[in-house]
Amino acid sequence: MDEHLGSHRARAGIEAVTKAADTAAGDDTTGEGAVDGGTSPQSAYLELRHLDKSFGDVHVLRDLSLELAEGEILALVGLSGSGKTTALRLLAGFERPDRGEILVDGDDVASLEPARRGFGMVFQHYALFPHMTVFDNVAFGLQAQSKTVGLAERVATMLELVDLQDFGDRKVSEISGGQQQRVALARALAPEPRVLLLDEPLSNLDPSLRERTRRELKAAVRKVGITTVLVTHEQEEAFHVGDRVAVLNDGRLEQIGTASELYRTPTSRFVASFIGRASRLRGFTDEASTPRRGLNDGHEAWVALGQVQDIAVCWAGVSLQPMAEGERVELIVKPESLRLASSETGGALPGRVVELRFTGPLTYGVIRLMGGEEVEVLVDDDSASKKGASRVPKVHEDVFVAPREGGLKPRVFPLEDGVSREGGVSGDTSRKDVSREEVDE
Amino acid sequence: MKPTLQSRRLAYGIALGLVWLVTYPLLLTLLEALGGAGAWTLEHFAEFARRGDEWRALWRSLWISTASVVLAGLVGVPLAFVFERTEFPGRRVLGALVALPVALPPLVGVIAFLFLYGESGFVSRLVQTVLGLDQPPWRLHGPGAILLVHTYSMYVYFYLFARAALARLDGSMLEAAAVLGAGRWRTLWKVTLPQLRPALLGAALLTFMTSLGSFSAPYIFAGGYRVMTTQIVASRVNGQYALAQVEAIVLALMALGALWMIRRMQSDETVTSAHGVAPSRQRIVSPLARWGFAVIGWSLAGFMLLPHATLLLISLVPHSTWTVELWPPVLNFSNYHELLSEPERLRPMLNSLWMAVVATGGAVVLGLLAARQSLRHGGRMGAALEGLVALPWAIPGTVFAIALGTAFSVHAPYIGRFVWIGTPIILPLAYLVRCLPITGRAALAGLRQLDPALEEAAHSLGAGPMRAFRRVTLPLVRPAVVAGLGLAFITALGDFVTSIVLYTYETRPISIEIQSALRVQEFGVAAVYGVLLMILSAAAFLVWGRGEAGR
Known part of the structure; x- marks a missing residue:
């Protein structure tokens, strides 16, 4: 019996080691806070303060507050209708909160247009522009933000990051789903956004492809070292990619912490039955x-x-x-x-x-x-x-x-x-x- | 994204403009039919009710429209089955040719029929010669002639709608019926046709509304046999403005009533979206049957193309060189030469072209703006914008001509009325209103298919509203918009029904010139105009077809 327990612990230990290795493999811009576990980061780079949002009579978000350290990846999980997608859309600026603030490096961006926020986003269905080539898709944000100096090199760097350096001339309809996902990531990262938002980025992929793409996604994001919010309904994905995981239920934050904390010491009935x-x-x-x-x-x-x-x-x-x-x-x-x-x-x-x-x-x-x-x-x-x-x-x-x-x-x-x-x-x-x-x- | 105050203002502005252009003239027509402010009277309506010929015209419009639906359905639906369900040599080419009549402006179709089947037309000459008759074997006249033209030009609606629905049909549903023991006929009646019902109702609606507003066929073929549209124009030409207004109101109400009824039938539908694969085409294996199908198919196509061919031939016959012979003795390009060398003859061409370009351009811009605002705001504002854009489709062109003529014959700028009748403004304006449903619908369809995340993606990458629209939205809806543009251009270019009410000599379009050429028996000249109209329409049709394919 004890032997078994031992092996159970050992497995958890391996997980932790893998996580640390992932972090180490990334860029050194990754702050300490990123792997600091459940405790809230010492200096918040992205802060959501008391966000409230209703659509008509439906109260979708209730007093949501979150803090992310620079370079941290936070995964938002919850059932459908829990408000996680709404939280992401508030961050992106597609919706305006009824109440609350969104701070990036101390600046409130809640009232800024999406175009002026400097946030990158990978959409669930990628939303690649079908009438443009892969290159033009990745270049779009740079052109829109008038960052045209060294545009071609920047696009090339981005395509290299996602291992698609030879695909610039392809139409987006001519590449596979996994490749489209990577183009979407390259496009979002090209204009050097302050924050990266990922909306169910892997849900459209074949299960067989998902795990590999997940690893690549995490590696690319780590390499850039960008502060990231990932919305997903897959716990495994959240546990793997997220430094910390926030569980939303009915518009409220139930618990935030490392994967292991959520698993071992859930603080609410919902989290206890939701995780695993x-x-x-x-x-x-x-x-x-x-x-x-x-x-x-x-x-x-x-x-x-x-x-x-x-x-x-x-x-x-x-x-x-x-x-x-x-x-x-x-x-x-x-x-x-x-x-x-x-x-x-x-x-x-x-x-x-x-x-x-x-x-x-x-x-x-x-x-x-x-x-x-x-x-x-x-x-x-x-x-x-x-x-x-x-x-x-x-x-x-x-x-x-x-x-x-x-x-x-x-x-x-x-x-x-x-x-x-x-x-x-x-x-x-x-x-x-x-x-x-x-x-x- | 949540609409900003600025875009809300824009939406209200567009809605106001549409009300002024679409509903205001109709309202003014109703008010004037009631005598107008200060002189309210029901006398004009009473006059209408007292006259037997008004009731007769009303009845004829109704039954001819109903019969047109039945006949067009009887031709179009079986054709759809043949081309969608069987495979035989030449199916693809023929399938496209069969849709051709839709590209022919109504007036051109009518004169082509006249040259082909009319008293001195080819076919009647042929029959007369072969049988050795003294008199032409028939006269192309009255309701029969109207129905013939209607069937020829409107079965296409049934054909296209039914084919599209058949192509969407889930093949496994038919297999399920077969596994459950249903035979061919049972499956057809119990499974296939019920699935086609929404498409057939849609085609019926389109046919009925088009017949109700049809003007060219009754006008050319049945001068004395008045239906509502020709009755309205006759009243107006006779100077009975108030009576024309009453007639216009009655016809508009009839159209809206029919629209409401058919829409109600449609709303009963349980809309199922099939996800399966369409049943495979039945390959005709027996060589005899294959040739049978091919022969029938090609002769059908020949029949479809005969009017176009006739028009082309007649355009090559110089004035008064063809009298009693079976085949015209002289064929040359003198009619074309005459048209191109005489500025006064060329003028209607240029008129039609510039007016159609202006009207279509305006309709595309307005339709796109309205569609975008409608989708962005949704709710009541969205529905109102969509309804305003679609309304001119439901109102017969003659009614709109009367309404615009009424609204823009008074100088009162503070209530949005100007004297535009008799100026070059009124016809392009009328064309624009008539084209609005076509361009607006196309824009709506295009924008609806667009993933809203695409614009959001553009915004999140730092593109402002203008840039996102120009670089992302516009290129993606362009196929749909271009399709609408082509169809709108055909409509404006070939318009006869509003032109005959609102034209002036200086702004006379091709259709009016065709009509006056017919009146002085210059068939060759009329045919030349018809051919040119046909070529321009075919070009626009090709553009439309490419747009459709590009979706």
């Missing part, structure tokens, strides 16, 4: 099995999920606010913080496998617990090894679900009123797979 996969379980804070110091200090709570043959089954979870004893709560549990166990020892819950999902490296199992609620568990050979043989259980097999020791703690939130039954395990079977949500247009 998660199951929800209901229970109540338990008097009997709660260590006295745990309950009210707002850090860790014991949650009783139900009784199995007169034994109360309790799980420890991290709670974000002090709770009273016996309070109804909801646990948000990631599949990778659970394991299958061979017996009820260690607070395991009995259940039955109803579905197995093989994804290649990992297998997920959906386990229906006694009360009828379903929970998703990361299954590995290791989980079953205690039974002797190393194997994955079959559908309909009876198993036990236990917390993975030393693994990610479940998060505990007070349950909203009037949703639960009396006593026992009140199961909620909702599983969420938000990563597959539609792109907002």
Whole structure:
């Protein structure tokens, strides 16, 4: 078990190392703040202050404030309709905020026309000018901003940056989707904008192409060292490209931090269930099995999920606010913080496998617990090894679900009123797979 | 992007200009038909209601338009099926030729028919000679003649609309019907035709409105057999201005009523956007059938081209050299020579050209401005601008001629009225109003297809509104705008219906000259004008076609 935990940590460690390497490979203009993690940057280069925006009766952004250090890449993620695209359009100047300021290096640009903002943007469908060649597309911004001295060299440099040096004479309809994406990036960067805005830049690409283009995109942006805001609905993309990730929900900023912070210590119910996969379980804070110091200090709570043959089954979870004893709560549990166990020892819950999902490296199992609620568990050979043989259980097999020791703690939130039954395990079977949500247009 | 105060002002300015040009003259016509301020009376309307010939004209307009829709549909839809669903030698060329009548200005089509099927036309001479008759076998006269010309020139609407809809049809839908056990006919009735309904209704609307406003055919073929349009012109020529105004109002209401009715039928449609691939063409395999199709197809094309060919031939016949012979004895270029050497004869050409250029240019600019503002503002302002631009399409040309004649025959600059009748201003203005729906729609279609992100991209790269419009928007909507321009130019160049009400001797256009040549039996001269009009229109049609293809 510990061994497994170890490997889990090791993987996270590799991620961090890769990230650092990426940064190091980039330009040295990248400020320290860029990799500073969740804490807000020391000196903000781009600042969004209390932005509010409504369209008619629909309140799309509510009091959004963000700060980016020079050279930092911030990824904005959220469900469709969360306001992330609107935030980007406010930054670009295509929409005007109802309230709030947008500061670049201390200057408020919120009232400037898009043409005078000096922001570069890569559009979701690229918006390349179809009647112009690749060269003319990249040169457009330079001409529009009268930066015509050394224009040809500048365009050539940009095309080289995106590895398209021989494509200047092509029509944009004659190049592939991936190449179009790179032209869009070169065009946006050519006039040396102060800030780069990326609106779902990879969503139009083939999945097979996406990962490579993502790496190239990140490398190019790093090389230029430009302050960048990326809007995406793909968590993986946000985690990979963004130095920090901001989660928007219903127009509000839910949480901002590094990928690992959002994953490990989500501060809201939304982020806890939005990042990665998660199951929800209901229970109540338990008097009997709660260590006295745990309950009210707002850090860790014991949650009783139900009784199995007169034994109360309790799980420890991290709670974000002090709770009273016996309070109804909801646990948000990631599949990778659970394991299958061979017996009820260690607070395991009995259940039955109803579905197995093989994804290649990992297998997920959906386990229906006694009360009828379903929970998703990361299954590995290791989980079953205690039974002797190393194997994955079959559908309909009876198993036990236990917390993975030393693994990610479940998060505990007070349950909203009037949703639960009396006593026992009140199961909620909702599983969420938000990563597959539609792109907002 | 959010419209600025400046662009809102611009939108209001354009809307005001359009109201002044489009709705104001109609309103003034209604007011004057009611006697005008200080002398309100229903007498003119009562007079209209009392007269039997008015009701007869109204009835004829209605039934001829309805019959035109039926006949044009009966010719156009089967043709669309043949050219879209089967593959035979020469299909592509013929498919394009079949759309030709749309490029012929109405008056030119009418005189070509006259030379071909009229009492002394080719075909009737041929029949007379072959059968050894003393009299011409028929007279091209009355409602039959009108319907013949209408069918010839308007089946194209059904043909083009139905073909486009057939090409868009999702082939897998037909396969689904077949898998479910439906036979050919069942599939046609239950699947294909319902899918074509919106296109057919659109073509029906276009045909009905065009027939209702048709003037050349009734005027040339059926002098005494009055329909509303010829009735209006007759009243005006007779000096019964108030009666002409009442008639114009009645015809306008009828047109708007028909528009409203057909639009209501269209709004019932469940619009499905098919994403599939069009069914593949059925290749005609049997050699006999292949040749059958080819022969039928080519003779059809020959029939379509016959009027054009006739016109060309007649233009080569010198004055009073052709009497009773089957084939004209003398053919030379004397008519052309005469036209080009006499400045007075050349004048209508130049008149038509400059007036069409000015009107089309104005209509393109105004249409583009209105379309842009309409899309930028959307909502009520957008709908109002779009409606104002489209309105002249629904109102017969004769009605607009009367309305403009009414509005611009009084000097009152403070309420936007000037004495422009009898000046060179009035005709280009009338052409402009008539062309506005064509150019406006084309601009709207072009701008709608444009990804708004393109202009945003230009802005984000530092281009101001003018630069973004000039470098990005304009080049991209140019094909659509050019298409509209070509079609508008044909309309203005060949206009007869408004010209006959508003022309002066100095500004007489080609169509008026053709009419006076016909009156003095100078068929060769009329044909020369017709040929020149045809060539200019064909050139504009080619431009239009290229614009269409470029979309």
